[in-house]
Amino acid sequence: MAGAGNLADVLALLISSAVLLSGPSIQDGPKPQDPPPISRHPRLRTLLKSGAAIFAEDMANADSVSVQLFASAKGVEETPATHGLRHLLEHLLVKGRDKSLDRRLESKGMFLTADTFRDAMKIEITCAPKDAVSAVRALGELLRPLETSPNEIVQEIKVIEQELALLSADMRLSNAAWTQAFGAEGLDPLGSISVMAGATPEALVELHQRQFAKPNLVISIAGRVDVDQVTAVAREVLGADVASPTEPVANPRTDGRSGTTDSIAPGDARAAIVEGLDDDGTLHALAAGFALANRFRCRVMYTPSLQNGLVVLTDTGGGGFDKRIDELPAEEVDALWPLGQALLKNWLQGGGTPSDVAYRRGMLLVQRLDLRPESLVERVGAMGLLQFRQGFDRFRRDQAVSVVGRG
Amino acid sequence: MKGFLVFVSWLGTALVLGQPGPEVLPRTYETPIPNAEIVVVHAIVPAPGLEAREAAAWRVLGEALLEGTQEYTKLQLLTFGSQAGFAPRVTVLPDHLRIEIAMPKGGLDVAVGLLESMLRRPSLPADEVVSIASEMARRRKGVWQESLDPYSPDYAAVKPTDVRDLAKRAIQPDRVIISVAGGFPVGDGVRQIQSAFGDWKPSKVSAPRSDKTLLPLLARKSEVTTIELRAPAVAPADAAYAQTLLAAFALGVGKQSSMTRVLREAQGWSYRQEAVLWPTGKGWQPRLIVAMKLPQEDVEIAERVRKVLLEDVETWTEEHRSRALAMAEAALTRRLEVSPFWGGPAGPVALDVADRAFWTGYGALLGSPGFGPGETLEAMKPVTLDELKSRAKSLLETATPAVILGRPG
Incomplete structure (x- = not known):
């Protein structure tokens, strides 16, 4: 089999060489069988x-x-x-x-x-x-x-x-x-x-x-x-490209503490504590956050980070949306799974504007050189219902941070 | 009402491909964009004339349209409607509302189907209407949003029947404008709309009422006062259209605009100050807005703002005119974060697929469906420095001040 394979490779090489050698002359102009122009890296x-x-x-x-x-x-x-x-x-x-x-x-x-x-x-x-x-x-x-x-x-x-x-x-x-x-x-x-x-x-x-x-x-x-x-x-x-004698080191944030606090602002907030984008749990919480924001007409706030952080949902109306999260029936949570997945994928990879693309790439790159939206999207694609539920659970009162607005 | 097939090219140049066609309702316009990966359907529903108590019902109607239809539950609407990664959106303004649904390329029929269902058979469930009204009554706007929309209609008085009646009066085929943009072949957008809405006939509704003006907010519980100088709206057919828009750019768009140079940099009075062109049924309304944390209440502040801006206009040179035009070109040919062309409370409209549907539909609302960003820019180019200064002065001198005083505590 190996021999047959080699022969086929050789034949293919010969055929392509023949095409190249007998290619059109300059005077011929483009023909339908011309090879496509070389693609440049996008x-x-x-x-x-x-x-x-x-x-x-x-x-x-x-x-x-x-x-x-x-x-x-x-x-x-x-x-x-x-x-x-x-x-x-x-x-x-x-x-x-x-x-x-x-x-x-x-x-x-x-x-x-x-x-x-x-x-x-x-x-x-x-x-x-x-x-x-x-x-x-x-x-x-x-x-x-x-x-x-x-x-x-x-x-x-x-x-x-x-x-x-x-x-x-x-x-x-x-x-x-x-x-x-x-x-x-x-x-x-x-x-x-x-x-x-x-x-x-x-x-x-x-x-x-x-x-x-x-x-x-x-x-x-x-x-x-x-x-x-x-x-x-x-x-x-960026100037002379020489290795720096010392590389700055990030001071990692400690693990977040759940609990309830208040604010002088009007409204309520509920925040899921997450570990950073290299942790799948963060993506699951983000998917749940996007879906909940749509479901309850509230706002979701998250800055892409490798550090411990928060996915924050806010509602300045103070209509008790956080209570409604805790009371959301299990079947409604499950029904939000495809919505959360679609919205998160779009946020990570959506065509978007040049500004969106440069921001997503730059914000990831500045934190870790091998962090890319494609790998995050793959991981979101692999998110199952169970994981979405776990993402949702991070917004429950016992695991999350609740803010009660006093304004 | 005649149907028009208007093709708006990728660069925004409008070409009327067909002659006025047979009677077709609703009025439909399409903007095929060959490389677009999504399609967007955009419906504009003008308000039918609102009495003061109906202003709240109108806003509630906008949100209630997303609560589902006879065919789709709310969740289905959200899930099917978010396949392009954007949830269906309703923008409510005092004199019109807009519905926007995006789908991946190839999903035009799905988007049109969802829109048709939302417009013709919205559920408007009574319990949800009550719940939305109560939520909207509680909702607090940010300082800037409050300045743009300084009204607090009486949501407590909204009854589900008010919302249903209003929907019936407003959402009629002879009132609605539909604009489709994105990746579809020429003619397909109009065809799909006509196929879905072809049997939609106007029903008998009460005559349009005259609008009653709501009283604006005069003070807020905040340390921030907002000052607005508001000029009359201009539409493409108005003689002063181009001069007015360019004056708005010179006065309040960018960090080298008069408002930022004078109010923020020279006086240190503010952080945010902008010229906003607000979409009304009569045209783009110039609104010069500045937010200030003041040491004490100052009822004369609007006049001081007007005075220092008028003084600055006197110093304008050709450099100011060309900067304003360069910023206008940026806003009308590509994305500009500080574009003054606002689509509603959510912020400026750009030139992406969804916003192209807006531009064409909004142009139609103003009676000029082919007059898009490209035409607006071309109209601004010949404006001379003298014309610009004269228009800016007149705009500032005649603008109506609207102040919301900040009262901390």
């Missing part, structure tokens, strides 16, 4: 020696490009003494060189946004495909040492004070759940004005250096782009 993940990573995906049908810079919070996690300094840094940093970055971007219809999460900071520029390279270079400005002054810090804290006043009831409920579950390790990334008021330019420059150390960085790009071109530019922007 996405490319590049891991640099420095520890930084680049992800680029060509979404041929997209009308825009999203370029996102992630800086992991590894080594600079919030503590009561630094609560909000990363958020303040984000506000000051995104002004860019000469404080003119927004002016330069918006003159071309490009737009910058930034978010500080517990596990990372994300800075995003969305633009037309023709401006993708400029967007990557613009993010490069943010890797230079921060330039700020005491006056600028004071002025920006005034703006952040306004931002905190606008915090939604959902976020307030969620923050209360995090505090109940993780105490000081669950501090919200928005911060405390009194801590920020003590910030100095020097301290923020040092924080920037630590958070934006190369092993903490990911550039994630999605949209109608030439993946090789934008990867090359991102590589340039």
